[in-house]
Amino acid sequence: MDFSNDESMGKDxxxxxxxxxxxxxxQRILDTSTPYKLQRWIFAIVLIFLFIFRIISAQGYYVVIYTLGIYLLTQFTLFLSPQLGTLEMDIMEDDMEDEPTLPVKSDDEFKPFIRRLPEFKFWHNTIRATLIAFVCAFIPFFDIPVFWPILLMYxxxxxxxxxxxxxxxxxxxxYVPFDIGKKKYSQKVDK
Incomplete structure (x- = not known):
C-alpha cells in the first residue's frame, strides 16, 4: 500500500x-471594526504618516510613494463616483440629453446616492495598499533613483x-457625495 498520498493529503x-x-x-477583525468609522480612518491616517516618515528618513523610495499616491487617488475618485452615471458614461451621454439625473426639483424622482466604491472598501484598500507600500519601503530593490520633484509635479x-x-x-x-450640509431627518416615536 502507498501511504505517501495519505501523508500529502494530511499536509494539504x-x-x-x-x-x-x-x-x-x-474577517472577524474586519467585521468588528466596521461600526468604528472614525477610529478606522484615524488608524489609516496614522499608518500613512508612518509610511511618509519612513520615506523621509530613508531619503528614497519615491517611486513607491508615487505609486501609492496614484492608487489612493484612483480609489478616492471611485469613492466619489456614483455607481450609475459614472464618468465613462458621460461620453455616451453627450449624444443623449434625455438621460435621467439626480432630482433637483421636488417633483423629480428620488434616486439615492450609491457609491461606486463603498466607504469600508475604500478604507480597506487604503490600509492594504499602505501596508504593502510600507513593506516595499524596506526592500532595496524598490529604491529606484529618480528625480522626485518631477514625480511630485506629475x-x-x-x-x-x-x-x-x-x-x-x-x-x-x-450630486454631492458627502453628508455635510444635508438635512437630517429624525423619526418621531409615538408613545
Whole structure:
C-alpha cells in the first residue's frame, strides 16, 4: 500500500486549515471594526504618516510613494463616483440629453446616492495598499533613483485633472457625495 498520498493529503488539509483559520480571524477583525468609522480612518491616517516618515528618513523610495499616491487617488475618485452615471458614461451621454439625473426639483424622482466604491472598501484598500507600500519601503530593490520633484509635479497635475473632471461630473449631474450640509431627518416615536 502507498501511504505517501495519505501523508500529502494530511499536509494539504492541515495547511489549508491553517490558512482558513487565518482568513477567519482576519474577517472577524474586519467585521468588528466596521461600526468604528472614525477610529478606522484615524488608524489609516496614522499608518500613512508612518509610511511618509519612513520615506523621509530613508531619503528614497519615491517611486513607491508615487505609486501609492496614484492608487489612493484612483480609489478616492471611485469613492466619489456614483455607481450609475459614472464618468465613462458621460461620453455616451453627450449624444443623449434625455438621460435621467439626480432630482433637483421636488417633483423629480428620488434616486439615492450609491457609491461606486463603498466607504469600508475604500478604507480597506487604503490600509492594504499602505501596508504593502510600507513593506516595499524596506526592500532595496524598490529604491529606484529618480528625480522626485518631477514625480511630485506629475502627481499634482494628475490630481488636479482628475479632481477637476470629478467635480465637473458632480456639477453636471447635481450630486454631492458627502453628508455635510444635508438635512437630517429624525423619526418621531409615538408613545
Amino acid at each position: 488539509s492541515s495547511i489549508s486549515l491553517f490558512f482558513r483559520k487565518i482568513a477567519n480571524s482576519y 502627481f499634482i497635475a494628475i490630481t488636479y485633472l482628475s479632481m477637476k473632471k470629478q467635480i465637473d461630473h458632480m456639477i453636471k449631474h447635481h
